[in-house]
Structures are given as C-alpha cells and as structure tokens.
Amino acid sequence: xxxxxxxxxxxxxxxxxxxxxxxxxxxxxxxxxxxxxxxxxxxxxxxxxxxxxxxxxxxxxxxxxxxxxxxxxxxxxxxxxxxxxxxxxxxxxxxxxxxxxxxxxxxxxxxxxxxxxxxxxxxxxxxxxxxxxxxxxxxxxxxxxxxxxxxxxxxxxxxxxxxxxxxxxxxxxxxxxxxxxxxxxxxxxxxxxxxxxxxxxxxxxxxxxxxxxxxxxxxxxxxxxxxxxxxxxxxxxxxxxxx
Amino acid sequence: xxxxxxxxxxxxxxxxxxxxxxxxxxxxxxxxxxxxxxxxxxxxxxxxxxxxxxxxxxxxxxxxxxxxxxxxxxxxxxxxxxxxxxxxxxxxxxxxxxxxxxxxxxxxxxxxxxxxxxxxxxxxxxxxxxxxxxxxxxxxxxxxxxxxxxxxxxxxxxxxxxxxxxxxxxxxxxxxxxxxxxxxxxxxxxxxxxxxxxxxxxxxxxxxxxxxxxxxxxxxxxxxxxxxxxxxxxxxxxxxxxxxxxxxxxxxxxxxxxxxxxxxxxxxxxxxxxxxxxxxxxxxxxxxxxxxxxxxxxxxxxxxxxxxxxxxxxxxxxxxxxxxxxxxxxxxxxxxxxxxxxxxxxxxxxxxxxxxxxxxxxxxxxxxxxxxxxxxxxxxxxxxxxxxxxxxxxxxxxxxxxxxxxxxxxxxxxxxxxxxxxxxxxxxxxxxxxxxxxxxxxxxxxxxxxxxxxxxxxxxxxxxxxxxxxxxxxxxxxxxxxxxxxxxxxxxxxxxxxxxxxxxxxxxxxxxxxxxxxxxxxxxxxxxxxxxxxxxxxxxxxxxxxxxxxxxxxxxxxxxxxxxxxxxxxxxxxxxxxxxxxxxxxxxxxxxxxxxxxxxxxxxxxxxxxxxxxxxxxxxxxxxxxxxxxxxxxxxxxxxxxxxxxxxxxxxxxxxxxxxxxxxxxxxxxxxxxxxxxxxxxx
Numbered sequence: 020x021x022x023x024x025x026x027x028x029x030x031x032x033x034x035x036x037x038x039x040x041x042x043x044x045x046x047x048x049x050x051x052x053x054x055x056x057x058x059x060x061x062x063x064x065x066x067x068x069x070x071x072x073x074x075x076x077x078x079x080x081x082x083x084x085x086x087x088x089x090x091x092x093x094x095x096x097x098x099x100x101x102x103x104x105x106x107x108x109x110x111x112x113x114x115x116x117x118x119x120x121x122x123x124x125x126x127x128x129x130x131x132x133x134x135x136x137x138x139x140x141x142x143x144x145x146x147x148x149x150x151x152x153x154x155x156x157x158x159x160x161x162x163x164x165x166x167x168x169x170x171x172x173x174x175x176x177x178x179x180x181x182x183x184x185x186x187x188x189x190x191x192x193x194x195x196x197x198x199x200x201x202x203x204x205x206x207x208x209x210x211x212x213x214x215x216x217x218x219x220x221x222x223x224x225x226x227x228x229x230x231x232x233x234x235x236x237x238x239x240x241x242x243x244x245x246x247x248x249x250x251x252x253x254x255x256x257x258x259x260x261x262x
Numbered sequence: 263x264x265x266x267x268x269x270x271x272x273x274x275x276x277x278x279x280x281x282x283x284x285x286x287x288x289x290x291x292x293x294x295x296x297x298x299x300x301x302x303x304x305x306x307x308x309x310x311x312x313x314x315x316x317x318x319x320x321x322x323x324x325x326x327x328x329x330x331x332x333x334x335x336x337x338x339x340x341x342x343x344x345x346x347x348x349x350x351x352x353x354x355x356x357x358x359x360x361x362x363x364x365x366x367x368x369x370x371x372x373x374x375x376x377x378x379x380x381x382x383x384x385x386x387x388x389x390x391x392x393x394x395x396x397x398x399x400x401x402x403x404x405x406x407x408x409x410x411x412x413x414x415x416x417x418x419x420x421x422x423x424x425x426x427x428x429x430x431x432x433x434x435x436x437x438x439x440x441x442x443x444x445x446x447x448x449x450x451x452x453x454x455x456x457x458x459x460x461x462x463x464x465x466x467x468x469x470x471x472x473x474x475x476x477x478x479x480x481x482x483x484x485x486x487x488x489x490x491x492x493x494x495x496x497x498x499x500x501x502x503x504x505x506x507x508x509x510x511x512x513x514x515x516x517x518x519x520x521x522x523x524x525x526x527x528x529x530x531x532x533x534x535x536x537x538x539x540x541x542x543x544x545x546x547x548x549x550x551x552x553x554x555x556x557x558x559x560x561x562x563x564x565x566x567x568x569x570x571x572x573x574x575x576x577x578x579x580x581x582x583x584x585x586x587x588x589x590x591x592x593x594x595x596x597x598x599x600x601x602x603x604x605x606x607x608x609x610x611x612x613x614x615x616x617x618x619x620x621x622x623x624x625x626x627x628x629x630x631x632x633x634x635x636x637x638x639x640x641x642x643x644x645x646x647x648x649x650x651x652x653x654x655x656x657x658x659x660x661x662x663x664x665x666x667x668x669x670x671x672x673x674x675x676x677x678x679x680x681x682x683x684x685x686x687x688x689x690x691x692x693x694x695x696x697x698x699x700x701x702x703x704x705x706x707x708x709x710x711x712x713x714x715x716x717x718x719x720x721x722x723x724x725x726x727x728x729x730x731x732x733x734x735x736x737x738x739x740x741x742x743x744x745x746x747x748x749x750x751x752x753x754x755x756x757x758x759x760x761x762x763x764x765x766x767x768x769x770x771x772x773x774x775x776x777x778x779x780x781x782x783x784x785x786x787x788x789x790x791x792x793x794x795x796x797x798x799x800x801x802x803x804x805x806x807x808x809x810x811x812x813x814x815x816x817x818x819x820x821x822x823x824x825x826x827x828x829x830x831x832x833x834x835x836x837x838x839x840x841x842x843x844x845x846x847x848x849x850x851x852x853x854x855x856x857x858x859x860x861x862x863x864x865x866x867x868x869x870x871x872x873x874x875x876x877x878x879x880x881x882x883x884x885x886x887x888x889x890x891x892x893x894x895x896x897x898x899x900x901x902x903x904x905x906x907x908x909x910x911x912x913x914x915x916x917x918x919x920x921x922x923x924x925x926x927x928x929x930x931x932x933x934x935x936x937x938x939x940x941x942x943x944x945x
Contacts, residue, residue: 070415125415156375159432186882230919
C-alpha cells in the first residue's frame, strides 16, 4: 500500500498545533518601540530570603543609542529554575522602566537573571542581573554581620546603621570585596574571627570574637561573606580519593 | 457450542492426567508470580532515583567516598516519641553529604546547615508532607484527609515556631509575624493559646473612646473610619470597608456616647498670654526627643521617627488644642495604659509644644467631609454597627462590653485540615495559600465577613502567615524534654514613692528592669552597681548622650530637686548586681605605672580606640560609648568585671569578650578610672 503524503502533512500539522498550544498567551504582548541597551535602574544585588519575594522590585530601563529612555519596548526576563516572576515580559512605562517582582528559588546562593529586549532590527540584546538568596546559615550570618561586623566592615555609614569605617587607622575590607576574601580559606577566616587580627599577622583593630560568638555563628558569618562576595566565591574542588 | 465446551474439558482432563506436565506449568506460573515483587521494586520511583544518584556521582572527584556512604533500599528515620517515620532519604540520597551542598539537581542536594540533627528530628516536623510515603506525589502533594502537603520554602520558619515561642536568631519572618500579631491587635479578637497555657498578649494600646468628644471631632472620626491610611501611612487600625452612611452613623454614636473627662481638661486652655514662638516649639520638640517614639513626614515626604507612638504628620487635623495640652500635661489621665511619659512641662512650655504640634496639619485632609447632625435612629444604628464589628474588642467604649472570642480561636490554626477550609475558585488548595489570602483580602471570601483589611505588604502578609502556621497540633504534643521555655515578661513594678515616679515617667516604655519593659534604652537592672551617684544625678538633670551615633535618646524631664534625688537614691540602692560589690575597687589612687600599662593595653593590645574615644583629639571610635569622662561615670569594680566578661553584665552587647587576664583588666581599669571629668584625658 502506498502511503499518502497528505496524511503525513495532516499529522505534522496536528503535532505543530499541539506544540503551539503550550505557548503562553502572553506572546500577544507586542513591542511598540525598540531600544538598544538595557541598564539597571534599581533592585539588583538585593539580598532576599529563599523562596520569598525580594524586598524591592527589579527595575530595568531600556535606552536608545543616544541614551534616552524608550517607552513601550518589550523586556523579557528569565532566571534559573525556582525563580518566579510576577510577569515574564512587560513593556516599558512612560519613563522607559520595566518593573519585575522577583521571588527567589528554594536554595541559597547567587541567582543570575537575564533580561532580554530587541532593537529596531529585531536583534536581541541582554543584561545579566545578580540577586542573592540567603538560607538559614546565611541569614544567621547576616544578623551577626548587622550586629557586630558591619560596625566597621561597612564602608557606608548611615543614621540607622552606623559604621566606624572612616575613622579606623587600618581600613577593614567590605565583605563584598571578593578579591580579598576569596583568597582566605574557611579555616583562615575562622581563625581571624575567633582569635582576632594578630592571629594571622593582621591589624589588632580586629578584635577576637571567639568568646562572644558561638562556633556555629562564626560558620554562619563565613557563609554570609561567601555569599555576598563579588567576584563570586568558588569553593575549592573536592579532593580526589587516592585508590 | 456444546461440542467446543466438551472438547475443552476433555483436553483439560487429558492435561491433568500427566502430573509432570502439571507440575512444570504450575512452577512456571509461580515463578512469574514471584518475579512481580522484585520487578515492582526494581521499577519503583525511588529505585530509579537511587540508580540516577549512582550515575550522577560517578564522574565526581569524591565518587568513592559517596559510593561508600551510599546504602541502597528504603532508608528510614524512626523517632517513636515524635511519631516520625521519615523515608525521605530513600530518594534524597545525598542529604547528609556535605560535599553535595551546591548541587542543583534535586533530590540530591545536601541539606543546608541547620541547628538540629536530621536523625533527631527527621524531615516532616519542619517540612510537613508524608514521611512514610515512597512516591514523590504522595510524599509531597497529598491532599487526602489527615495528610498535608509539603510546606512552601517561604513559610519554613513557621516550623521553628512550633517549639521556640520566643524571638529566635535566624528566623526574621517568624519573629516579624509574632511582633505583628501582637502589635496589630490580631489577638484582641482572636484567642491564641500557647502550649504552656498562656495566651498571646497584644502590645498595642488602642485608645479608649470613652471621652473621645474631648479629643477630636466627629468629622475626623468619620474620615479615619473611612480610610485610616489616608490619615497616617503607618496606621495600625485596619480598614473595615464601611459605607459612607455606616461611617457617619458610627461617628455619630461615638460622639453621642462620649462623656466629658474629669479634672483639668479645659482648665489649661484658659491660660492666656503671648503667642508662643514657633522656633521654641521646634527646639522643645527636639530636646524632648518626641521623635524617638513619634514619626512625622519631613519636607521631602519621608517618614522620620520612631513607631512606639502614633504618627504626627496630620495630628493638627485630629486633636483639639485644649485636649492636647491636657494630654501633654498628664497623658495617663486620659489613657492610664499609655506609654507616653509625663514630661512635667511648665504651663508656658505646654503652650509652646501644643502650638508646635497643632501646626502639623494638612489643609486638604477632611476638606470634603460635611456631616449632617445625626438622628437618634442613626445613632442607634451606629451602636448596632459598633457591636457588629466588635470595635470594643480593641477600644474601651462606654456601654459596649468587650466581646469574648470575637474572632475564631487560632490556637491550632497551623494544623487546620484542608477539608475544613472553603477555597475561592482558582485558588491553590492548601492551608498556607488560604491563610495568605485571608490576611491579604479577608472580604474576598464574602461580603458578610467582618474581618477588616490591614494595610500589609507581601512580606508582612507572609510573616503573619508564617506565624499562624506555627500553631500546630504538634507544638502541643511535644515530649517534655523538647519544650523550649518561653522568655516571659515579668510584672515587675518598683515600689514606693520612687516607684510611682517611675510609673508617671513611664520609664518602662523604653528601659527594661528585672525582665519588664521596652528595649529602646539600656537595661537598668544593675544600674546602681554600674554608675556613680553624682553622675546619675547630673544625667537626670540634663541627659546627654553617651553614644554619639544614637538617634533615639533620653528626653529631658523637668524634675524638682527632690524628685531627682529620690530617683537617684532609689536606683543607686535597689538596682544592684548580686555577683560583686560596687565598692570593692577604689575610684582613685592607682599607681602611675599601672595606669601607663593600661594605656598601652588600650591602644595596642586591645585596640579599644577602634570603637571608643578616650582622647577626642586623637581617638575616633564612636561605636561604643565615649570614655573621656568614664572615671567619673562608672565604678571601678563594674569596669573590671565588665572587661572580664561583657556579656555577663550586658547580655547581647557588641563589645567582644577578650578573655582578659586579671592583670590586664586591672591595668585597663586603672587607666579608665583616670579619665575624670575636668581632667584633660590621656595624652
């Protein structure tokens, strides 16, 4: 029996129709204008609790080649598994801003979100934004940091969170300086927090906290330092077993 | 038909006549039946995950270690006293493998660091779900009666709250939810009983409405009832979605029901005199540190100030000047439970501060509120509404008794079965989703619901949901050894005349003494051991701050000399630390070489100057208190014991415990005691 090409065509069309059905209805959102660059307006590098919405929305701006804000450009956003957005694509408002509410996934660490828009020729351009998620140990670390460490290690003093950074003869490093902290092993950091700066031949302005903080709190602070560090901290590889 | 049947029976008979053949066939059938169980096992979901895990670790550097730790088959944590039978580790194979902490593929990620051991508590106590199940769907998503699905990560802190009923490190959401339940008055209407039998107490102070006509106008009450947030962005009163007519009738009833207050409410307003100077008002408002408790919008539209008292941005639209003046003179006369202190202002000062505060108003607010005089029927309707909405659950209203259990009891709300809930169409069928919606939009479940709508943001709604989810059946059924004692507020009250003075001043609104009071200012339980008497006397006369970085400060009260002396004597004699004597070390007379050694220790070994100042020309530390005059402020023995173990004397202080030797502590004490007022300080 000879096969009928029409039957194959019909089958293919049915399959395609089935695929198309899975596309979300949001595809109807049409860009009214196009820009050429995406910039962050606010809301990047926030720290949020796992599984929860970030405290502030992520606001991105679409600019044209002259650097002016573009209204009505379509911005799509995507992130790693577990991240939930209130809407995955929006048009920029009158000020050229696209606003996304972001709910982080269930595991702690860095979340890299990617925003995409298209220029007049339909060529996509993207922007990567990093958000940080704290789990239980990092949250404890953040609380310890806010109470003890940030009194000196925070370069920006504010009325609500006063920092002594400017007045110190030897400047401490902000916890975000990955260039500094990534060179320290966890053991080094534990020592310097427990026994003070002089234990690693550093300044005595760093006092010992081993009698004040518990071991688990010190561990928690280190996990917090590792989380906020920029460039990101990469844990040393697992040691290979010798056969 | 007949022949077919006969031939089949005939062939069966022929077959049965040969026992060898029968035995062979039955054996094959039995063998096939016996393979069903191992096959079911082999093709089971969890077995698939275990095979996937073994493939997953093959290429890792630590494959040998991981394989050595791997045990096939169903893994189970059994804790009889908690009723835990958890087989989660059957699929979550790498749960205790520290090296798998950053693995993205579930179910193989290691559990993040936590304060409890997996083997002591299992999984479902925190995560809910069905521990004994061995399929993903049944373990995670069961909705059957008596079973509960897995708890979303954002509410996970609720599980800590099942055993820990006091504020906890590392659970900001639960802590916030607890504070909100008390602060926003949820527990005025809803009873929440804790496992130890105590009830959650409200920490807010809804004003009594018995004399409300003295305080404000009917127009303001109407506008406030319609939308509290329009008056103040930080209003804790919820929105009842009242119609114009209902709001008008309630305001009419409250005004008609109000009785004139006793005493000098009006008397002060009679004091005539020159109009007060507005700049004097601003400076009096500033030096009284009103902003420590009250917020107000500044010119830039930002809210500045504390949240212990109500926001004052538009208070001039609300209160009557004569009431305000009487209130400032003695707030406890109008509301005996108010946290506001008696400032002991003079009549001139009262006029100044009243004029300044009355000036905080907004001419647009209430501009469109015009109410007709109410008929008796409307007033009666207003009273009916007040009863219907349970206003007296929070406010004291003459003639309307406080209703008991106005809202449903929430004692075990965290274990409420899903089958007892009514969901809206399209809603996720789970208890957390229900609670979240109920808090966010209570009237979405029907217009007949009385619960008002609070002005909460997403995080606040999640915090309250988290808190409510912590009141589970399990928290009541815990074995005695797992129950965490709650830190409870004592009902300490200082006695005598000085005690009355401290009550008038509402010291406990900010200070904590013997486990009772607020946390805005230092704990004074051992103040008498800590400070020197002349310093305390001087401080009460003119409180200057010890910590330059602080925004919230002690206000200046206008004491008489006798009152000040009485308070100083009481504090110096009653608030003593039992561990050591105040005068066991001398205030002066330390050997110069000891002082010098202390100076060196201060600047080099302990680097105290990073947080403290002894010589303001050189030192810059301003995190800790200024120590330029510490020798005239603190007692030597307090300094000595504080240096040895700061947290023993001030629990939770930031000052690190340096494990100081006795000699070092003595030398530093000698050095610090030399820093007296009038002296030049260390060179």
